[in-house]
Amino acid sequence: MANQVILESANVGHGTIDHHGHDGHDHHEQHFISKYIFSQDHKIIAKQFLITGIIWAIIGALFSVFFRLQLGFPDHTFPIMETFLGDWAKGGKLSPEFYYALVTMHGTILIFFVLTAGLTGTFANFLIPLQLGARDMASPFMNMLSYWFFFLASIIMFSSLFIQTGPASGGWTAYPPLSAIREASLGSGLGMDLWLIAMALFVVSSLLGGLNYISTILNMRTKGMSMTRMPLTIWALFFTAVIGVLSFPVLLSGFVLLIFDRNFGTSFYLSEIFIGGKALPHIGGSAILYQHLFWFLGHPEVYIIMLPGMGIASEMLSNHSRKPIFGYTAMIISLIGITFLSFLVWAHHMFVTGMSPFLGSIFVLMTLLIAVPSSVKTFNWLTTIWRGNLRFTVPMVFALGFVSMFISGGLTGIFLGNSALDIHLHDTYFVIAHFHMVMGVSSFLGMFAGIYHWFPKMFGRFMNNTLGYIHFFLTFVGAYVIFWPMHYEGIAGMPRRYYDYSAWESFKQFDGLNAFISIAVIVVFFAQLLFVFNFFISIFRGRKVNELNPWGSTTLEWTTPIVPGHGNWEGEIPEVHRWPYDYKDDGNGKDFIPQTVPARPGEEVH
Amino acid sequence: MSGFLTITLIALVFIIIYQIAKASEYAAILRGKEKVERQTNRTIAWLMVAVFVFGVWGIWECHEYMMPKMLPVSASDHGVKYDDMLKVTLILTGIVFFITQTLLFWFTFRYQASEKRTSYYFPHNNKLELLWTTVPAITMAVLVAIGLRAWSSMTAPAPENSQVVEIVGKQFNWIIRYPGKDKVLGKRDFRNINDANNVLGLDWNDKANHDDIIAENGEMHLIVNKPVKLIIGSRDVIHDVGLAHFRMKMDAVPGIVTTMWFTPTITTAEMKKITGNPNFVYEISCDQMCGKGHYSMRGTVIVETEIQHKAWLMMQKSYYASMNAPVDAATQGTDTTSKATTSKAITMN
Numbered sequence: 001m002a003n004q005v006i007l008e009s010a011n012v013g014h015g016t017i018d019h020h021g022h023d024g025h026d027h028h029e030q031h032f033i034s035k036y037i038f039s040q041d042h043k044i045i046a047k048q049f050l051i052t053g054i055i056w057a058i059i060g061a062l063f064s065v066f067f068r069l070q071l072g073f074p075d076h077t078f079p080i081m082e083t084f085l086g087d088w089a090k091g092g093k094l095s096p097e098f099y100y101a102l103v104t105m106h107g108t109i110l111i112f113f114v115l116t117a118g119l120t121g122t123f124a125n126f127l128i129p130l131q132l133g134a135r136d137m138a139s140p141f142m143n144m145l146s147y148w149f150f151f152l153a154s155i156i157m158f159s160s161l162f163i164q165t166g167p168a169s170g171g172w173t174a175y176p177p178l179s180a181i182r183e184a185s186l187g188s189g190l191g192m193d194l195w196l197i198a199m200a201l202f203v204v205s206s207l208l209g210g211l212n213y214i215s216t217i218l219n220m221r222t223k224g225m226s227m228t229r230m231p232l233t234i235w236a237l238f239f240t241a242v243i244g245v246l247s248f249p250v251l252l253s254g255f256v257l258l259i260f261d262r263n264f265g266t267s268f269y270l271s272e273i274f275i276g277g278k279a280l281p282h283i284g285g286s287a288i289l290y291q292h293l294f295w296f297l298g299h300p301e302v303y304i305i306m307l308p309g310m311g312i313a314s315e316m317l318s319n320h321s322r323k324p325i326f327g328y329t330a331m332i333i334s335l336i337g338i339t340f341l342s343f344l345v346w347a348h349h350m351f352v353t354g355m356s357p358f359l360g361s362i363f364v365l366m367t368l369l370i371a372v373p374s375s376v377k378t379f380n381w382l383t384t385i386w387r388g389n390l391r392f393t394v395p396m397v398f399a400l401g402f403v404s405m406f407i408s409g410g411l412t413g414i415f416l417g418n419s420a421l422d423i424h425l426h427d428t429y430f431v432i433a434h435f436h437m438v439m440g441v442s443s444f445l446g447m448f449a450g451i452y453h454w455f456p457k458m459f460g461r462f463m464n465n466t467l468g469y470i471h472f473f474l475t476f477v478g479a480y481v482i483f484w485p486m487h488y489e490g491i492a493g494m495p496r497r498y499y500d501y502s503a504w505e506s507f508k509q510f511d512g513l514n515a516f517i518s519i520a521v522i523v524v525f526f527a528q529l530l531f532v533f534n535f536f537i538s539i540f541r542g543r544k545v546n547e548l549n550p551w552g553s554t555t556l557e558w559t560t561p562i563v564p565g566h567g568n569w570e571g572e573i574p575e576v577h578r579w580p581y582d583y584k585d586d587g588n589g590k591d592f593i594p595q596t597v598p599a600r601p602g603e604e605v606h
Numbered sequence: 607m608s609g610f611l612t613i614t615l616i617a618l619v620f621i622i623i624y625q626i627a628k629a630s631e632y633a634a635i636l637r638g639k640e641k642v643e644r645q646t647n648r649t650i651a652w653l654m655v656a657v658f659v660f661g662v663w664g665i666w667e668c669h670e671y672m673m674p675k676m677l678p679v680s681a682s683d684h685g686v687k688y689d690d691m692l693k694v695t696l697i698l699t700g701i702v703f704f705i706t707q708t709l710l711f712w713f714t715f716r717y718q719a720s721e722k723r724t725s726y727y728f729p730h731n732n733k734l735e736l737l738w739t740t741v742p743a744i745t746m747a748v749l750v751a752i753g754l755r756a757w758s759s760m761t762a763p764a765p766e767n768s769q770v771v772e773i774v775g776k777q778f779n780w781i782i783r784y785p786g787k788d789k790v791l792g793k794r795d796f797r798n799i800n801d802a803n804n805v806l807g808l809d810w811n812d813k814a815n816h817d818d819i820i821a822e823n824g825e826m827h828l829i830v831n832k833p834v835k836l837i838i839g840s841r842d843v844i845h846d847v848g849l850a851h852f853r854m855k856m857d858a859v860p861g862i863v864t865t866m867w868f869t870p871t872i873t874t875a876e877m878k879k880i881t882g883n884p885n886f887v888y889e890i891s892c893d894q895m896c897g898k899g900h901y902s903m904r905g906t907v908i909v910e911t912e913i914q915h916k917a918w919l920m921m922q923k924s925y926y927a928s929m930n931a932p933v934d935a936a937t938q939g940t941d942t943t944s945k946a947t948t949s950k951a952i953t954m955n
Contacts, residue, residue, distance in 0.1 A: 080612070096898040171895045177860060178843040178897060184777070185897040271861025272796040274807070275842040279797045287844055287859050323725040330735045352846065353857045354864030357761035361754050368746040375742040376735065378706060383734065385713045387726035392650035392718065400654070400714055407706050411699040418749060420756035421695060424688055424853040427846065427893040466627035469650065477657060484665070488672040491692070493850025495893045498901035506850055506889050509675045533620045543631055584727045591724065606729070
């Protein structure tokens, strides 16, 4: 492995000389493809993941705007929807089939393609080598494959939006028999096949990525970078990868069985079904088996989405408060606790499937136990900013927003994890409010914090601050406005995934509220477009970075040149002498000591 | 065309906003970076305070607006326990919510950057960390204890004297079956299902089926203050029997029989008075996505007194009678099982 890195760095040196030497046309073109498209440079791959993720996020968010229009204004027509969706919204009114397709794709896209691939793919690739002092990933080639498998999965998932029977429409969880039987729903035809193929490729991509992240973190830390000197971002990304590697294969096995049931006449999930006017031959399968396999990934997936945000928030709060993170070791232990427990709580999604009540009790206990490490993290973040010197940069306000949103969303988890309460709240708007706040919005806030913070390192320019603040306040306030009232709707029993509530005596009184929420969704959607606009225009027009370490950060990525080339450091890789949170007087008027500074005589280093 | 215009308009607005934002960036450089940064910091600190105040006001307004629209008092004894438990959990989490959010926004404002102060180097403190490991752990233990007590009473076996009703989901409505006079639900097999004359696939060889009553309109009649045990099934995909007013819910899974029991305590007529809504009706919602008609999969529950229930029952024909002997059934009561119709049923099978 070490050899490979040396070879890699030698190549890099050669490459740059080459570039400056000749500028032949042929040479240049080939250079572009290997540099920006089939690149093995972890920084380029990170940007590829990020930009693909942004495109997916726009699509996923747009879908939510469409179905919110239906929910908020069931009696109106919106010609603009016909422009976008064609026959699926004839006369500007969404059809129920496509409403469910939109809901399904919104979930699939945002959970997997944006908050798993887009988030981890970006920051694990970008930060792991840079913050550990490595020239690249353990296997740059595997890393490249990871992106291209993701790209292939994206293409297939995207193409499923355009087929005649529409994309998968059985919910992002794709529970059989609905997802297994073609007669059950339009979207269970070709759309579901494409969904399964795309997801299988997606799993391959995350496994390739995850194995790479783990081996890089374990093997390629620079001299002096012991595990306990790693920034919390790396710790978080490490456990994210561990969770992914251990749980994604189980999901894949669940999908393989589903593919068999759909296409080869097996009965893993199917039993005693009468549909489309005839009794199917399947007997003896269990639809609940799929749910176990699915949620064995599905729940850890929540932490795959959460942990990178937690890591980034820890880093931001410490850096922009000019104060060490409080309880570094406790933070790591709580990450370990969350990782371990995340594998033992999956069946809390299944309290109402008729599972054994005793088994249910065990899952209640485990689920509420996970609140302990989560609250340790929350209180540690609060103590981190206590008596700090807070600079409200854009990444900092996003990190503060993250903490607020994580508290709000986390507390409602205590309701849902308790089976006796879940039995009423299950599959209502309470659940929607809970998971959107705790893993949707908070991880987005964490992700935005990371993007605003490391954008200067990625592109050598800053994003525009004013737009950043507008983006933050609209998103943060907007998210509360959208999701807070949904808790009430859920306690009132309003079921999720309904196309229209007007026929229901018990739920139709929320029509005004639904319209209000939909308007907030549109405002927040445009705030996100503002971010996208800021992102792309700042790549070319943003204020240039003219100092190596603009945030006054201790970590290694800021010791590289302003725009690092392939190989990251010119000359030797840095050596580490201290932990990453030495935000204290360095004796020369600065309030931080980078990790590369050797201990002063008599100084106690962490 | 209008779509194109809208997009151009949006792009234009974005460019204008960006230009203004960009101009402020240049102005910052002209006026001195540090001074502007200090000002921005102060502005954002105040904005965060504003967000907090606005948030507290918003929570209050939202609460005022929502409370009249919430569910009426629970119509089952399980539900009463549920409501109590919800209240305890709400109060506990509410306290934590307000303390932590207040601290977050207070620290944000209080410790905004200042040249007069340096940050306090405070990397860890075992006592504090122990405090916020144990306190949440104890709180959780309390909540688990309350929760599991309620859970075990909900999932305990149904009382002996329970009324038994079967509810079966299909795309996209509910079918209700009552056991009839013999109080036994007969055997059924999905291979016998026929939408014309045997919607649940009853096995006519099983005599217990002959007096079973089936309601295809999804209307479930229950007796007030008498426990009811629901036998839940599905014909095609997974559905879920959601009874919001009784605070109960259970999946209907093809190939698996699930059950749930509760005691309705308020009749539909009483509930109409309580809510002041003459159209009030207990509704059965499907709470597990089951296809394009999921949102329209509606059933109803009529809770009535024992006398009313008996009267209603008297009017019902057994499914067997109404499907197999329309002539007989017109003149006879619920439990007519003439020999002629039995032989007919056998040939049908």
